[in-house]
Amino acid sequence: MTTYSLAIHGGAGTILRSTMTPEREAAYRAGLARALEAGEAVLRDGGAALDAVVASVSALEDEPLFNAGRGAVFTSAGAQEMDAAVMDGRDRNAGAVAGIFGPKNPVQVARAVMERTDHVMLIGLGALEIARAAGLPFGDKAYFFTQPRWDALQKTLAMRAAGEDDDDPARRHGTVGAVARDMSGNLAAATSTGGMTAKAPGRVGDSPVIGAGTFADNATCAVSGTGHGEIFIRWNAGAEIAARMRHAGQSLEEAARHVVMEDLARHDGTGGVIAVDGAGNLALPFNCEGMYRASVRAGEAPLVAIY
Ligand code: ASP
Secondary structure, three states: OOOOEEEEEEEEOOOOHHHOOHHHHHHHHHHHHHHHHHHHHHHHOOOOHHHHHHHHHHHHHOOOOOOOOOOOOOOOOOOOOEEEEEEEOOOOEEEEEEEEOOEOOHHHHHHHHHHHOOOOEEEHHHHHHHHHHOOOOEOOHHHHOOHHHHHHHHHHHHHHHOOOOOOOHHHHOOOEEEEEEOOOOOEEEEEEEOOOOOOOOOOOOOOOOEOOOEEEOOOOEEEEEEEOHHHHHHOOHHHHHHHHHHHHOOOHHHHHHHHHHHHHHHHOOOEEEEEEEOOOOEEOOEOOOOEEEEEEEOOOOOEEEOO
16 A cells, blocks of 8 residues: 655644734644645655655745744854754664754755765764755855844743743744654654754754654664753653554554653753654644644645644
């Protein structure tokens, strides 16, 4: 049977229902629907899961509403430092970049690292060099700047100075990602993020860490995470879901739920994951108020949801 599945996310714990307006909600839903369609178009034509996840994540990076690429959050020093990764479930080939500023689509730089070098992760000038060699587009400060992200930084810094806890995930969180199973049965995952608002300069989250925020292996599943990156790294979120399937015989749904609702939730790891297995089953668990997400399977109507 030829079938395909695709799921995307635009971050978890994001907008509190109490502060959402119908206009904002419509804009988020439209952005998700466009990104889902970008990936589904690839799969529908018989394209590869890897191409589909890069297409969807690139579309989300281009959308200023989401915290990745254009619209990335600011560090405590007022800069933007982006992380991204891709992984191919066929052979566990992977590419990642961390802390970069300049390329409009960090996910495409991650793919270039995978395809054009012998390495998995590049940072700094080396990563930018690969992006240039691959002919990828760059943006300037004005391209990446968004007023709401800047305002969120000012608010977070003011709260820090006043010794108050910033418990509004809308200010802290965000990331975009995609997982897919293509008609040939291959899996892939991609994740891209600006990280967390007011993060320390140089801080790297889980998104580019293979096995934490991004993972894909045809033998088990493809996973992309969003949430409190330090906890996703320490609990090895993506690889743990795959390990539960591989060693404990759990279904994708059981394994993903356990990691998100127990391992992460019990250790202050707010967030969620999107995941797909070799049969095309999807799981999208999250342990916070919402996760921008959308999914589609061959022959079915697309689903777009926030809460
Ligand atoms: N996981 C991302 C990070 O820690 C942020 C997020 O998904 O909200 O960098």
